[in-house]
Amino acid sequence: MELEEMKSLWFNLSKEVEQQKILTDHLIIEMTKERINSKLNKIALPEMIGALVCFTGALFILVNFSKLDTWYFITCGVFTILYLILLPIVSLRSLFKMKNVSLDDTNYKQTLIKFSRNKKRYMMIQKSSIYFSLLLVFTAMPLAGKIINNKDIFFESNIWYIYLPIMLVFLFFFSRWGIKCVNNVTQSSEDLLKDLEKSSSSN
Amino acid sequence: MTKKQAFTEVIKENQGIIFKITSVYTNNKEDQQDLYQEIVYQLFKSYKTFKGNAKISTWMYRVALNTSITYLKKEKRGGVRIPIEKILTYKTEQEDTIIEDRIVLLHTKIKKLNIIEKGIILLYLEGKNYDEIAEITGFTNTNVGTRLSRIKEKLKTQILK
Numbered sequence: 001m002e003l004e005e006m007k008s009l010w011f012n013l014s015k016e017v018e019q020q021k022i023l024t025d026h027l028i029i030e031m032t033k034e035r036i037n038s039k040l041n042k043i044a045l046p047e048m049i050g051a052l053v054c055f056t057g058a059l060f061i062l063v064n065f066s067k068l069d070t071w072y073f074i075t076c077g078v079f080t081i082l083y084l085i086l087l088p089i090v091s092l093r094s095l096f097k098m099k100n101v102s103l104d105d106t107n108y109k110q111t112l113i114k115f116s117r118n119k120k121r122y123m124m125i126q127k128s129s130i131y132f133s134l135l136l137v138f139t140a141m142p143l144a145g146k147i148i149n150n151k152d153i154f155f156e157s158n159i160w161y162i163y164l165p166i167m168l169v170f171l172f173f174f175s176r177w178g179i180k181c182v183n184n185v186t187q188s189s190e191d192l193l194k195d196l197e198k199s200s201s202s203n
Numbered sequence: 204m205t206k207k208q209a210f211t212e213v214i215k216e217n218q219g220i221i222f223k224i225t226s227v228y229t230n231n232k233e234d235q236q237d238l239y240q241e242i243v244y245q246l247f248k249s250y251k252t253f254k255g256n257a258k259i260s261t262w263m264y265r266v267a268l269n270t271s272i273t274y275l276k277k278e279k280r281g282g283v284r285i286p287i288e289k290i291l292t293y294k295t296e297q298e299d300t301i302i303e304d305r306i307v308l309l310h311t312k313i314k315k316l317n318i319i320e321k322g323i324i325l326l327y328l329e330g331k332n333y334d335e336i337a338e339i340t341g342f343t344n345t346n347v348g349t350r351l352s353r354i355k356e357k358l359k360t361q362i363l364k
Contacts, residue, residue, distance in 0.1 A: 003327070003355055009309050010223075010328035012302060017219035025211040028243060035244035103269040104249035104262070107341030108322050111269040195319060 047095055051088035058084035064147045072154060073146055076139035083136055087129050094122040113196050116189040123186045130178045137167050210250045214243060217263055220329070224264075227313050227325055228271040238274050245270045257338075264329075264339050268322050312358060320354050327351060 058081045068077045098118035101111055141163060145153040153159055204212075214221075221242050229235040249266050257265075313324055326336045333344045342350070 003351070003358070005305075006309055006312075006324075006358075007328055007330075009302070009305050011330075013306055014219060014223070014329075017222055021215060021218065023215050023218045025208070025215075028211045028214050029207070031240050031243045032247040035240060099273065101269075101273055103245050103273065104252065104266050106269065107265060108268050108272070108339060109319075109341035111272050112319065115273050192318065195317075 047088075047092055051092055054084040054088045061143060061147070067147050067150065068143070070152075073143065073152075076143050080136060080139050080143055083132055087125075087132065091122075091125050091129065094118070094125050098122050109196060112192065116192050116196075120186055120189040120193070123182050123189070127179060127182045127186075130175050130182070134171055134175065137171060206251070210247060213250070213259060213263070214246065217260065220260070220263060221267055223329070224267045224271060224325065226310060227321055228274065230314070238271060241274060242267045242270045261335070261339055264326065268325075268339070272318060316354060316357065320350065320357070323347060323350050324354055 061077055061081050061084075065077060068074050098115065098121075101114045101118065103111065106114070142153040145151045221239055225235045225238045225242065229238050246263065246266050249262070253259075253262055313321060316324060322340055323336060323342070326339060331339070333347050336342070336347045337344050340347070
């Protein structure tokens with residue numbers, strides 16, 4: 001299909017579309033009102049629910065921190081609390097930043113550059129959160145055992161024989177899948193940025 | 204005329220532009236409907252500060268295209284959608300099914316282009332000249348020309364494939 005043929009087909013489409021004026025004042029106002037009211041939905045509700053779950057977990061450990069009576073439990077506790085508080089904050093901050101690219105005072109190219117950079121940053125955070133979650137697997141269960149049942153799972157080898165292989169297999173596939181998804185998105189953002197930067201330098 | 208009335212007039216006048224942009228940047232009716240609504244909302248937000256330095260159509264293309272870039276599919280989850288199905292049922296009234304098929308093919312071809320090319324080809328098809336495309340996209344006239352030639356080549360290869 002040649003550009004000229006495309007142009008003529010597009011002209012046909014435009015003509016038809018222009019003839020069919022369907023929007024009414026009421027519908028336009030309703031559309032904007034709905035968006036204003038659902039601002040929370042707009043901004044990554046699943047991520048916010050995830051953050052809330054993490055904060056609840058961190059609060060649970062904090063409240064029961066006195067039950068952690070050995071250096072290794074304290075270390076696990078501190079790591080898990082920091083993970084559960086910091087990672088959602090960093091992740092949400094990065095997501096908000098990605099979403100809050102100004103849309104009216106920048107051109108297409110600037111928006112693409114800003115958005116791709118922010119997206120790349122957000123994906124890097126997601127990637128590091130996958131690596132950190134590997135560590136979390138080894139700290140969360142002993143902590144839960146200690147806080148809920150006052151058991152020192154570190155010295156109960158039977159549990160580790162079952163838990164460890166299952167978790168390792170699960171984590172291997174989960175992290176491989178997760179990292180692959182993140183890498184694909186990051187790569188496409190990088191390619192786009194390279195293309196845009198090349199055009200900036202050739203201008 | 205109040206600012207609100209003026210805004211609804213602008214949207215009504217240019218509703219076809221929004222439709223055409225959403226049809227290029229989405230792959231299904233649900234996403235298209237959601238993006239359409241998001242563009243109207245972003246235009247509404249931006250209209251408050253629009254001082255008329257640029258042409259209204261330039262401003263509109265700019266906001267609509269920028270919104271399409273930053274549109275995340277996951278946003279549609281949980282949001283209430285206004286029933287605007289009618290907007291998305293534009294159909295050519297022509298009896299000529301060949302033209303209709305060609306238009307479908309045209310959309311398929313545009314959707315295969317990358318996001319930079321999509322913006323440029325869309326503005327080109329909208330009848331914008333190099334200066335106007337450059338103003339909206341931020342690329343230079345020369346760069347717009349180069350990219351259009353590249354798109355042309357790409358489309359030819361697509362046919363050969």
